[in-house]
Amino acid sequence: MATPTSRPPEPVSRRARPAKPPLTRAGIVMAAIRVLDAEGLDGVTMRKLAQELDTAAGSLYVYFANRDELLASVYDEVLAELPLPARDRPAAEWRADLTDLLLTAITVIGGHGGIARVALGAIPTGPHALALAEAILALLARGGVGAQAASWAVDQLTLYVNAAALEESTYRQRGAREQAVLASLRTTYAQLPPERYPNIHRLREELVTGSGDDRARWFLDTVLAGIAIP
Amino acid sequence: MATPTSRPPEPVSRRARPAKPPLTRAGIVMAAIRVLDAEGLDGVTMRKLAQELDTAAGSLYVYFANRDELLASVYDEVLAELPLPARDRPAAEWRADLTDLLLTAITVIGGHGGIARVALGAIPTGPHALALAEAILALLARGGVGAQAASWAVDQLTLYVNAAALEESTYRQRGAREQAVLASLRTTYAQLPPERYPNIHRLREELVTGSGDDRARWFLDTVLAGIAIP
DNA sequence: GTTTGTAACGAACATCGTTCACTACGAACA
DNA sequence: TGTTCGTAGTGAACGATGTTCGTTACAAAC
Numbered sequence: 001m002a003t004p005t006s007r008p009p010e011p012v013s014r015r016a017r018p019a020k021p022p023l024t025r026a027g028i029v030m031a032a033i034r035v036l037d038a039e040g041l042d043g044v045t046m047r048k049l050a051q052e053l054d055t056a057a058g059s060l061y062v063y064f065a066n067r068d069e070l071l072a073s074v075y076d077e078v079l080a081e082l083p084l085p086a087r088d089r090p091a092a093e094w095r096a097d098l099t100d101l102l103l104t105a106i107t108v109i110g111g112h113g114g115i116a117r118v119a120l121g122a123i124p125t126g127p128h129a130l131a132l133a134e135a136i137l138a139l140l141a142r143g144g145v146g147a148q149a150a151s152w153a154v155d156q157l158t159l160y161v162n163a164a165a166l167e168e169s170t171y172r173q174r175g176a177r178e179q180a181v182l183a184s185l186r187t188t189y190a191q192l193p194p195e196r197y198p199n200i201h202r203l204r205e206e207l208v209t210g211s212g213d214d215r216a217r218w219f220l221d222t223v224l225a226g227i228a229i230p
Numbered sequence: 231m232a233t234p235t236s237r238p239p240e241p242v243s244r245r246a247r248p249a250k251p252p253l254t255r256a257g258i259v260m261a262a263i264r265v266l267d268a269e270g271l272d273g274v275t276m277r278k279l280a281q282e283l284d285t286a287a288g289s290l291y292v293y294f295a296n297r298d299e300l301l302a303s304v305y306d307e308v309l310a311e312l313p314l315p316a317r318d319r320p321a322a323e324w325r326a327d328l329t330d331l332l333l334t335a336i337t338v339i340g341g342h343g344g345i346a347r348v349a350l351g352a353i354p355t356g357p358h359a360l361a362l363a364e365a366i367l368a369l370l371a372r373g374g375v376g377a378q379a380a381s382w383a384v385d386q387l388t389l390y391v392n393a394a395a396l397e398e399s400t401y402r403q404r405g406a407r408e409q410a411v412l413a414s415l416r417t418t419y420a421q422l423p424p425e426r427y428p429n430i431h432r433l434r435e436e437l438v439t440g441s442g443d444d445r446a447r448w449f450l451d452t453v454l455a456g457i458a459i460p
Numbered sequence: 461g462t463t464t465g466t467a468a469c470g471a472a473c474a475t476c477g478t479t480c481a482c483t484a485c486g487a488a489c490a
Numbered sequence: 491t492g493t494t495c496g497t498a499g500t501g502a503a504c505g506a507t508g509t510t511c512g513t514t515a516c517a518a519a520c
Contacts, residue, residue, distance in 0.1 A: 114351075117347075117350075120347075120350065121344075121396075123411070123415065125415070125418050130427060131427075133430060134426075134427045134430050137429035138429050147432075147433055148439070149448070150433065150436075151433050151436035151437045152445045152448050153452075154437075155437070155445060156390075156445055156448075156449040159390070159393050159394065159397060160389070160390050160393065162393070163350060163389050163392070166350055167350070170351060170352070181353070185353065192360065197361075197364045198364075199364055199371055200364050203367060203377055203381050206377045206378050206380075206381035207381045207384075207385070209378070210378075210382060214382075215382045215385060215386055216386075218379070218382050218386075219382065219383075219386040221456075222383075222453060222456035222457055222459075223449075223452060223456055224456070225456040225459055226451075226452035226454070226455040226457075226459075227452055227456075229452075229455055229456075229459075
């Protein structure tokens, strides 16, 4: 061996490496979003995330108590992408504004792996989640919706938004396999005995028409029409 | 050693054990529901399920290709508990019947661990899931809802039902910790800066009132009112 | 009584989240 | 300038997971 000394771990200073910046919560969250977009929620493992940051898995526990807490931060950071409606919008268009806001939320959340699953397992209380709730409540107040109805509406609407986002990310994961899913669903319906499932058989074509966005827009229009009734 | 032979594994015939019945898909699914109710969805591991059946984890793969396929069967079996509306109900009460059906579905699905998560990750196509869809379509047809609206409604309503069921099972898991969650949520709202979140601050009391069932009933009434408009 | 197909078994593999004893860096201090 | 010290970072280790696969033992068929 020509090495000057033979210290076992070969000390190789950290400065020899390309000046690794110190870890931060924000940096970890951004790296997690990168892994999330590339590999989905199940792909966001502590080891893969550490590899993305050129560190060790254990180091992440200095900044987050566990994976769930990290994913909660990731969810809130995803919500930061969501443009909130301006405050000076005409009051008469509150329903259209709210529909647009919620549809955009489905697209934004659904566009990041399956991060919506995080919001379906725990009530999000991050700053951006609260800002979204605040914006929804402001639009409902603009429409003259009462206190109790508005309170329940914001809860149930965000529940629906996250469910729709999860569905969207499930059937649009990197390569439009939506076609294959629709085709197999169509086959399933076609093979059903018409006497036992007469309505499914009758509507087997309509059941597979429309994109996720079409369906969500129809549903939100319908819900808001119901909310606006009294 | 006084043993007659010294064969290493000590052959101990299976008949020495209490006449274990052979495995079946139905038996495995029923055991899985038992584990699910006791320990939640994450508690349904292949090893724990095998232990419940006094067998080995690998044996389960004779009947199910993987854990997801098994859980899909579990979900469909849970739906078997759901009583479907009779066919001779008065047409005028289709909205009340549909509300009851969907609320009961939330209770039934939400009463079994977090099994609702299965339905939010893949479109259920089991016989009982199809029977539920058929029943919903029958009620919508009875109410004169058009083909396209009914088709999208059954999809979006079941999506909401599973999301609500998942939320219910999350905040009602073995011991009514719902109180603790509500209390901490109330604290969170109370500590929010009123100038940045004026509407949340104004509605901080209304936001935490009402059980999950109250909210779901209000939401479904509202949605069906919107569907019935045109 | 023999053969044979297959359900059941259990060890093994790769991977996961998490913990913890230890290292080495940078700031505070002498 | 030299020393101390708190802590961010490291990486091996642990227990548990889903899944695979070579082997075993049972029951039906011949």
